[in-house]
Amino acid sequence: MIVVAGGSGLLGRLIVTRLQGRGERIVVLVRDVDRARSVLGSDVGVISMDVRRRKGLDAAVAGADVVISAVHGFLGGRGAGPAEVDQRGNANLIDAAAATGARFVLVSVSGAAPDHPLDLFRAKYAAEQYAQANSAPWTIVRAPAYIETWLAILTETAGSTGRPVIFGRGDQPIPFTSADDVADLVSRAVSDRRLRGRILEVTGELITMNQLAQALQEARHWNGPLRHLPRPLLRALAIVSTPVKPAFARQNRAALMMDRSTTTATHTHTNSEPAASAIEPLDGRPTLLAHIASSHEDSPE
Incomplete structure (x- = not known):
């Protein structure tokens, strides 16, 4: 049995689908059971569970061969943010x-560090350290920003105008x-024994937010100049x-940081930590920008 915490989110759903395709028995831990069942179907076991509290967790994962954490509190409100979900959970x-x-x-983030300006990265780093110090065999997967998340944000901000909103200048490669x-x-990582006890760093493709928005416009046959929220406004909104x-403040801080630098951490590797292994996407896959165009070929103008 494989337990997936956060199995109804963007990444969690994809993980569950892959494991189901291999014939694995899956149990998903979520706070919103109805939503999980609506997106995962009836073939997946769903348990109502709040990872912020230890009570009930032992029983929920009892008999599991692997526990996968795809949870995050980046969009959580008061009491449900990174410190509560990503670290304590x-x-x-x-x-x-x-x-x-x-x-x-553990699904972590590229650049997780104890001194990172963003609380999500600090909380993920604390979780990484806790996993490495615990008796459970571990694998850590660090990933940069998901392009699907930002395409959804750009699509939402475009509304009926076809002009996505860029947070900042949008010319910094991310x-x-x-x-x-x-x-x-x-x-x-669930089945490959060679990946146990390793930190796996997913290599990202450098794209500016302007390029991403323009690719979306081209794929959707949208026209018009992009709109921009200036950095001072992002800073003021965060404060x-x-x-x-x-959660809204967290989003603005993250957008401001992404617009200023590709550097996601001030932390450097030390001899007391396992070195991360860079993982490239499989050869032959289209670039992310090319994938946007191909995935919207049939979109109406």
């Missing part, structure tokens, strides 16, 4: 995996990957929204 999952003798696969590639690697809308 993953620690609870790791302890539960160790208690039942299961292997643990490493992107496809959630499909990450799901492939995670499903491989004023922190007390009342922490």
Whole structure:
């Protein structure tokens, strides 16, 4: 049995689909059971579980061979952010995996570091450290930004105008990957013994936000200049929204950082940590920008 925490999200659904295709028995841990069943179907076992609390987790993962964590609190509100979900929640999952003798696969982020300006990256790093110090055999998969997530954001901001909103100038190259590639690697880590005890770094493709938005416009046959939110406005929104809308503040801080630099961390590897292994997408796959065009070939003008 394989337990997938966060199995109803973008990445989680892809992981579940791949494991199902291999005939694995899957149990998904989610907070919203109805939503999970609507996107996963009736063939997947779904358990209502909040990873922020240890109570019930041991029973939920009992008998599992592997526990996969695809959870994140980036968009969580007060009390459900990275510190609570990515750090504390993953620690609870790791302890539960160790208690039942299961292997643990953690989906982390490229650039996770203890001194990163963004709380998500700090929380993921803490989870990585906790996994490495625990008795459960582990694999860590670090991934850059998912192109599917940002295409959805650009599509939403375009609305009926066909003019996506860019957060900042949009001319800074950003490493992107496809959630499909990450799901492939995670499903491989489940069964490949050679990947145990390793940090796997998914290599991203450098694309500017302007290029991404323009590729989307071309694929959707949209016209008109892109719209931009200036950096000072992003900074101000992050500050004023922190007390009342922490998730919105988090989004603005992340957008501001992505617009300023490709450097996602100030942390450097030390001898006390396993070195990360860079994983390239399979040869022969189209570039991410080419994939956008091919996936929208039949889109109406």
